[in-house]
Structures are given as C-alpha cells and as structure tokens.
Amino acid sequence: MDPGLWKDFFLWESGRTVYALCRSGWQVEPTLCLEVVSVGIPVTRWVGARPKPTSCALRILSPWIRLNRISLDVTMVKELLRYGEIPWSAPGQEGYVLLELGRRVLGCGLLLPGRIRSQIPAGEIPDPELLHHELSGAVTTNS
Amino acid sequence: MRENLLELEGTESLLAREFFNRYADLIPDYEGFLNSLKLKIPTCIRINTLLAEPEDITRKLQAQGVHLMPTVLGREFCEAPGLDSPGRHPLYCMGAIYPQALSSGIPALVLDPKPGELVLDLCASPGSKTTQMAAMMWNQGRIVANEPALHRHPALVANLRRLGVANTVVTGYPGQSFPMKLRFHRILVDAPCSGEGNARMGPGGELLGTGPRRGDLHRVQTQLLLRAFDLLEEDGVLVYSTCSLDPMENEAVVDQLLRSREAKVLPIQLDMPHDPGVTSWAGRLMAEELAHAWRIYPHRLKTVGFFLAKISRR
Numbered sequence: 001m002d003p004g005l006w007k008d009f010f011l012w013e014s015g016r017t018v019y020a021l022c023r024s025g026w027q028v029e030p031t032l033c034l035e036v037v038s039v040g041i042p043v044t045r046w047v048g049a050r051p052k053p054t055s056c057a058l059r060i061l062s063p064w065i066r067l068n069r070i071s072l073d074v075t076m077v078k079e080l081l082r083y084g085e086i087p088w089s090a091p092g093q094e095g096y097v098l099l100e101l102g103r104r105v106l107g108c109g110l111l112l113p114g115r116i117r118s119q120i121p122a123g124e125i126p127d128p129e130l131l132h133h134e135l136s137g138a139v140t141t142n143s
Numbered sequence: 144m145r146e147n148l149l150e151l152e153g154t155e156s157l158l159a160r161e162f163f164n165r166y167a168d169l170i171p172d173y174e175g176f177l178n179s180l181k182l183k184i185p186t187c188i189r190i191n192t193l194l195a196e197p198e199d200i201t202r203k204l205q206a207q208g209v210h211l212m213p214t215v216l217g218r219e220f221c222e223a224p225g226l227d228s229p230g231r232h233p234l235y236c237m238g239a240i241y242p243q244a245l246s247s248g249i250p251a252l253v254l255d256p257k258p259g260e261l262v263l264d265l266c267a268s269p270g271s272k273t274t275q276m277a278a279m280m281w282n283q284g285r286i287v288a289n290e291p292a293l294h295r296h297p298a299l300v301a302n303l304r305r306l307g308v309a310n311t312v313v314t315g316y317p318g319q320s321f322p323m324k325l326r327f328h329r330i331l332v333d334a335p336c337s338g339e340g341n342a343r344m345g346p347g348g349e350l351l352g353t354g355p356r357r358g359d360l361h362r363v364q365t366q367l368l369l370r371a372f373d374l375l376e377e378d379g380v381l382v383y384s385t386c387s388l389d390p391m392e393n394e395a396v397v398d399q400l401l402r403s404r405e406a407k408v409l410p411i412q413l414d415m416p417h418d419p420g421v422t423s424w425a426g427r428l429m430a431e432e433l434a435h436a437w438r439i440y441p442h443r444l445k446t447v448g449f450f451l452a453k454i455s456r457r
Contacts (some may be wrong), residue, residue, distance in 0.1 A: 011311070022310045024259055024283045031287055031312050033324040038300045038313035056304040059194055059238060060282075103199070104237050 012033045012039060016046040018058070024047050050096070053066075055107030055120055058098050068097045070109065070116065077101050085117040154348035159344040166388060171418060172438060180344035187446070188229055188240045189248060189271075192219055192278045193307045195239035203234065215415040215444070216248050219278070238305045240349075243271050246439045246449035250331055250384040251275045253411050253453050258283035258289045258330040265318045265371050268295035270302035272333055277308040286311040289329075291318060293319045294380070319366040326376045336385035336392050338449025340439075360387075364396045372404050377456060380409075384451040390424035393434060393450040398429040405457040408432040416443040422451065 009020040010029050021029070039062065044051035058065070070092065071077050071082065079086045080099075094139030096119070099109040107120035159180055163170075170176045188211075190197045197218045203213050204223065211221035220243070229235055229242040251272050256262045258280045266271045267288035272274050274379075276286055288311050290299055296313060303311055316322065337360060342353040367423075368383050375381055383400075385392050397420075408430070420436030422429050436452035 020309060021312065022282055022284075024310065026285075030261060030325065031314075034287065034312070034314050034322065035316075036312045037296060037315050039305075041304055041307070041309050042313070055236075056307060060307040060309060070255055104233075105238070106237070117288065 001061065005061070008123075010040075011086070018044045019041045026042075040067055050120065053098075053108050054097055055105075058108055059105045060096065062100075065098055068095065068111075069100060070091055070097050070111070071100050071102075072106070074101065077106065079118065080118045081120070085112075085115050088112060088116045089114065150287070157350045158348045159342065162342070162350045162353075163388075168422070169421060170388070172442060174441055175442040177344065179440075179445075180342060181346075182441075182445075184219050184244070184343075184441070184447065185224060185445055186229060187245050188221055188223045188226070189212065189242060189243045189275060190219045190221065190240055191238055191306050193272065193282055194237070195234075197221075200234065200239055214245055216245060216252065220245060220248050226456075236305070238307050241271065241274065241302075241306060243275070245273055245444060245446035246386065247266060247447075248275060248450050249413070249415070249437075249439065249449065250333060251279060251380045252379060252413060253451060254329050254331055254382040256280050256284070256286075256329045260284045261325065263287045263321075263325075263327040263330045264288045264375060265321065265330060265332045265367060266290065266334060267313070268292065268299040270299045270306075270308075272331060273299070274302055274306045274308055276331070277303075277306070277310055278424070280310060282310045284309065284310055287314055287325075288312070289314045289316055289318060289321060291315060307422060318364070319370050321370055321374060323373065325374070326379070327374055328376050328379050330371045330375055330379065330381045332367050332371045332381065332383045333390075334367050334383065334385050334396075336360060336364070336387040337389060338386055338387045340354070340386035340441075340450075342448075361391045361396060364392055365399045368396055368400050369403060372400060372406055372454065372456075375456065378456065379452040382451055383454060384449065386447055386449050388438070388440075388448045388450070390421050392431055393452075394420050394422070394433045395424065395451045397425065397433060397436065400454070401430045401432070406454055406456045408435045409453040409455055410435045411437055411451075411453050419445065420450070 007024050010018045019040045020043045041056050042054045043057040094111050097109045097111045099106040110117040166174045190200045209226045214220045234240045256276045267273045268290040273288045338353050343351045345351050397434050417437040420433040441450035
C-alpha cells in the first residue's frame with residue numbers, strides 16, 4: 001500500500017489502537033472542541049511488536065492494497081472460520097494478509113509457515129453456511 | 144376524547160382502529176390506511192456504496208433467487224422480496240448491504256449532505272441515516288454522530304465500522320445541550336418519538352408494534368429542534384423527522400420553532416408519494432408553511448409512517 005495514502009487521514013493512537021479519520025482538506029480537525037467517544041475507524045492494533053490491520057480498515061483500503069492478498073474459496077473459508085486456521089502451501093510473505101472471497105474482503109489473516117490463521121473477529125461472519133450461498137447461488141429466501 | 148384515548152394506550156386489548164381514530168379526519172383515505180396496517184412491509188435494503196456497487200449486489204442476490212426491485216429512493220434502495228433475515232446475510236456482515244425502511248432513507252436524501260461539509264446527526268443511533276449520509280458524502284467532510292444514550296453507542300459504532308465509515312466522530316451529549324462550539328452546514332434531527340408510524344394491525348384488529356408513550360415527547364422534541372437550529376450555519380439546512388403520525392410530535396414541534404426563531408420551512412424537491420403537513424390540529428392553528436412538510440403514510444408508500452420537515456434560517 002502506498003504510504004502516501006495516509007496523508008488523507010488524521011491518525012490517532014489510543015492504547016494499542018490507531019484510528020483514522022478522513023482529513024477532507026482540514027489542517028486541524030474541526031471537532032477537536034468536542035468530547036468525542038469514538039473517532040473514525042480503527043486501522044491497526046499493536047499485537048506484540050507488530051501492527052495488525054483491522055478487518056474494517058482492510059475493507060476500506062482494499063483498492064489500494066497491492067501485496068499480501070490471499071483469495072480463498074468457500075470451502076477454505078468455512079474451514080478457516082470453523083477451525084481458526086487452515087493449511088496453506090502457496091508461497092507468500094509471512095505476516096498479516098488480506099483475505100478475500102471472490103471480490104469481497106473477508107478481513108485479516110496471519111500467514112504462518114504452512115498455514116493461515118484467521119484474525120477475523122469472532123461472530124463477524126456469524127453463519128459460515130450462508131457463505132456457501134454467497135457464491136453458489138443457492139436460494140436464501142423465505143418465499 | 145383525547146384523554147380517553149390516552150387511557151386506552153398501553154392496554155392489551157387496544158385495537159388499531161381505536162388507537163388511530165383520532166387521526167380519522169387527518170389521514171386521507173383513512174380506511175385505506177387502516178387496511179395497509181394489516182400488510183407486511185416489504186423488506187428493503189440499502190446498498191452501501193462505500194463498499195459495494197449496486198449492480199454487483201443486484202447480480203449477486205439475483206443468483207441467490209432474490210430479485211431486487213427498484214424504489215423511488217434511487218438505485219441504492221431496493222425492495223428485496225423474500226430475502227430472509229438480511230441482518231444475517233454475509234453481504235450485511237461485510238458491510239455491503241443494510242436493512243433500512245424506505246421512509247427512514249428519505250431524511251438524508253432531503254438533507255442532501257455534500258462531500259466536505261460539516262454535518263450533525265443529533266440523535267444518531269443505530270446509525271442508519273449516519274451511514275447513509277457518509278455514503279452520500281463519499282466518506283469526505285465530517286459527520287458528528289451524537290447519541291446521548293451510552294448503551295446505544297456500541298450498535299452505532301459497530302454499524303459505522305462495518306459499513307466502512309471513516310468521516311464520522313461519535314459524541315454523547317444530551318441533544319438539548321449540545322455545545323455551541325461549532326456551526327454545521329447540515330443537521331439531521333431524527334427525534335425520539337412515539338414510533339406510531341411503525342404500528343401494524345394483527346389478525347384480530349389489535350394494535351401491534353407501538354406502545355404507551357414515554358414522557359413529554361413534544362417538549363423534548365421541541366428542545367432538540369431549537370438547539371439544532373441554533374447550531375446551524377447561516378446558510379445551513381436542517382431536517383426534522385420522526386416515525387410518528389401525531390401532529391403534536393411533528394407539525395406542532397416545528398410550529399414552536401417558527402414562533403421562537405427566525406426559521407422557515409422549505410419545500411422538499413423530491414418526487415415520491417407524500418401528503419402535506421397539517422396546519423391545524425386539536426383547535427390549534429399552525430403556520431401555513433407547514434404544508435411544505437411531508438407526511439408519509441403506509442398506504443401511499445409501502446413503508447412505515449413518517450414525518451419530515453426541511454428547515455433553514457429565514
């Protein structure tokens with residue numbers, strides 16, 4: 001991802017999380033005079049010495065992410081969500097990766113030697129069975 | 144008569160006809176209105192253009208047997224007949240779609256926020272209209288999503304994040320005392336209300352989906368609207384809305400603003416079924432310009448009952 005992208009955002013660090021808020025041309029954030037309880041979107045969380053990208057940030061920034069993307073099929077996703085990790089033999093740079101299903105960004109994964117570990121928050125995709133419908137064209141209607 | 148009706152509210156056997164009879168002379172085609180309460184409101188979704196293309200989502204759902212139907216609200220809002228539990232669908236979990244009633248989508252369209260503007264959503268949770276406005280602004284500019292009820296913040300924040308909203312900050316002020324430190328180009332006051340517009344009629348004619356009133360809604364709504372108006376830029380625009388049919392929660396609130404401030408009600412330049420706001424109620428004469436406000440009835444547009452008024456400085 002081009003680091004220059006971040007010039008379009010204000011960035012705040014609170015605890016172990018970095019938040020991003022679009023800048024929209026402002027030099028100073030106009031709402032600094034308010035007591036704010038939440039700001040923009042969390043983009044990374046520090047895990048040990050590494051910043052881990054959040055799933056919601058990956059969804060927004062996906063068009064600008066060129067490397068470390070892994071495309072999975074439905075079966076792999078279901079296994080990943082069920083067991084937390086799946087075997088993975090294709091070459092790739094170890095570390096955090098963007099996981100996608102078709103053209104949809106699922107969220108963050110961690111590429112380790114021989115496997116991928118899910119970093120997608122529990123419950124974010126509550127019904128893996130529906131993922132099958134997402135690509136297979138199965139009917140999910142009540143009529 | 145009104146006192147008698149209020150006594151009936153909250154009783155288990157309250158019939159929809161009894162509840163709404165106070166509006167029999169106000170609602171055009173009153174029998175048609177009552178009949179519409181027996182019908183299921185079509186499932187409607189908004190496609191989140193921050194993360195998805197309407198054409199792509201239409202194709203995707205069509206492959207699943209869900210044929211999206213266009214609505215008067217534009218290509219992002221679609222009826223999704225047969226889509227079971229859209230809130231459990233992967234497209235929802237990934238932020239691509241959001242279940243939203245048609246009438247709930249109208250206030251943001253009327254407010255028409257632009258990229259780069261400073262926008263206040265005074266009563267924001269759960270974020271349906273905030274996220275819609277963020278999409279209209281292409282995630283540019285700034286939205287202050289204010290929600291005084293702290294227990295409603297998690298849902299608001301979760302929706303903002305899931306839908307990829309990166310131009311919004313959340314505050315927790317009581318709307319009536321939102322600090323006078325900023326002036327906003329656009330303000331939405333989707334006020335807490337009785338929710339009468341959500342009412343449905345059961346098979347025995349019983350009233351469903353709305354309950355007894357809580358507190359003095361008219362007073363709270365008026366305080367919110369007055370503060371919102373005071374926060375408006377000189378050339379700013381404000382939209383006041385509720386999902387109530389009660390003139391005391393709607394026109395009477397705006398009328399109070401017109402009496403207290405240099406405000407005016409603007410015509411709404413959208414093309415969709417609506418009825419004009421009322422200018423008299425319960426012996427009270429109100430400003431003629433309230434006819435510019437919109438009443439949305441479920442028998443005119445297949446959605447929940449709604450009220451909205453577009454307001455600016457005089």
